[in-house]
Amino acid sequence: MTPEFARPQRLDQIGSGESTVEIEADAGERTALARRFGLPAIDRLFARFVLRRDASGIVAKGHLSAAVTQACVVTDAPVAATVDEDFALRFVPEGSEQDDDVELSEDACDTVFYTGGSIDLGEAAAETLALALDPFPRSPGAAQALKEAGVLSEEEAGPFGALAGLRDKLKR
Numbered sequence: 001m002t003p004e005f006a007r008p009q010r011l012d013q014i015g016s017g018e019s020t021v022e023i024e025a026d027a028g029e030r031t032a033l034a035r036r037f038g039l040p041a042i043d044r045l046f047a048r049f050v051l052r053r054d055a056s057g058i059v060a061k062g063h064l065s066a067a068v069t070q071a072c073v074v075t076d077a078p079v080a081a082t083v084d085e086d087f088a089l090r091f092v093p094e095g096s097e098q099d100d101d102v103e104l105s106e107d108a109c110d111t112v113f114y115t116g117g118s119i120d121l122g123e124a125a126a127e128t129l130a131l132a133l134d135p136f137p138r139s140p141g142a143a144q145a146l147k148e149a150g151v152l153s154e155e156e157a158g159p160f161g162a163l164a165g166l167r168d169k170l171k172r
Contacts, residue, residue: 012117018051
């Protein structure tokens with residue numbers, strides 16, 4: 001199955017130095033990705049990759065920028081959000097043995113496996129977007145809707161909230 005936002009980069013076109021590749025999703029690709037991720041809309045999706053070879057594969061560092069609409073987890077109202085995310089990925093051939101004893105440094109990359117003679121920068125950008133989305137988006141009216149439904153806030157439900165309720169009862 002071809003991904004909605006396929007941007008294959010042939011491995012034989014990645015030289016020994018750094019190269020920059022910019023990709024942007026068109027309207028049809030954004031619509032398909034929004035459907036895949038359960039979003040009302042993706043209005044913009046752009047990524048800049050700086051690619052270079054190293055001993056274990058292809059290293060891609062860059063920046064992803066997107067404008068999306070998510071549904072509020074409480075009211076289902078649309079919530080506009082922007083994503084500005086730096087990323088570091090290492091593309092390695094499928095079946096490559098990974099050394100589990102390697103210490104991760106602060107600049108450790110997420111590993112993406114590939115098969116064949118190319119890597120898919122579009123799918124990498126799509127997955128980066130999916131991971132960067134707010135898992136619990138809330139609209140401005142979410143707190144009021146929860147209160148009307150009888151759901152306690154974190155402050156009210158915590159131990160100090162119970163003490164505050166007791167304090168209020170003692171004052172009466």
